[in-house]
Amino acid sequence: MSRIGKKEIIIPKSIKVEIKKSTISVDGPKGKLSYKLLRCINIKKIDDKLILSKNYNDKKTQAIHGLSRSIINNMVIGVSEGFEKKLLISGVGYRSQLEGKKLVLNVGYSHPVYIHPPEGISIKVENNVNILIEGINKETVGQIAATIREVRPPEPYKGKGIKYIDEKIKRKIGKAGK
Structure with a gap:
């Protein structure tokens, strides 16, 4: 199991997150970034948190799960702090x-x-x-x-x-x- 992938991403108040199908867009005071998720990863926005889950349970999906979470977390940090x-x-x-x-x-x-x-x-x-x-x-x-x-x-x-x-x-x- 990916320990990093299981962590939830907390969204600060100054950041707006938009999820369309498999693309996530993060907009903040410093700019806007977007990332296209692979179809083996699902993302949900619950209140001010983002939660990633996997569709399959193989080794590649586990790796992509943690990678996707890290990339999205870096996007949130980047548009807020840089x-x-x-x-x-x-x-x-x-x-x-x-x-x-x-x-x-x-x-x-x-x-x-x-x-x-x-x-x-x-x-x-x-x-x-x-x-x-x-x-x-x-x-x-x-x-x-x-x-x-x-x-x-x-x-x-x-x-x-x-x-x-x-x-x-x-x-x-x-x-x-x-």
């Missing part, structure tokens, strides 16, 4: 800046790297080394943060590169001299 990821650039001469909406990274390559954020994602740069990514869709925020980090991942010898603010880099000892 999600954010913070990145830190470390290294001599490494910096970032915004040109309009696109992010420009100067991280040791012969050319600047441009990152174009998708619709609904905002990027802020503080002190040229702190990058803040905000949005209502948790998956998109995480994917953009991973794409930015992928440009120059932190290396283990000096720790130069782009890392998450709370990430610990396992350092290696360099080559020993004679």
Whole structure:
């Protein structure tokens, strides 16, 4: 049994949820998101709670049950509070800046790297080394943060590169001299 799938989702007062057949739409102060459920999952709205149930009892349906509940819960959190990821650039001469909406990274390559954020994602740069990514869709925020980090991942010898603010880099000892 999926323990996560059995939990009910509590809907805050500022959020409006609409269920049409197998599509659920969540509308809140930050925006609107929708998700199409598979036919093996049913959803019911009772007062200010959403309850998911499964039509079948096989292993795949159990997995989808928990996944669907997590996605819908993240939609509710996203339209009410939003999600954010913070990145830190470390290294001599490494910096970032915004040109309009696109992010420009100067991280040791012969050319600047441009990152174009998708619709609904905002990027802020503080002190040229702190990058803040905000949005209502948790998956998109995480994917953009991973794409930015992928440009120059932190290396283990000096720790130069782009890392998450709370990430610990396992350092290696360099080559020993004679």
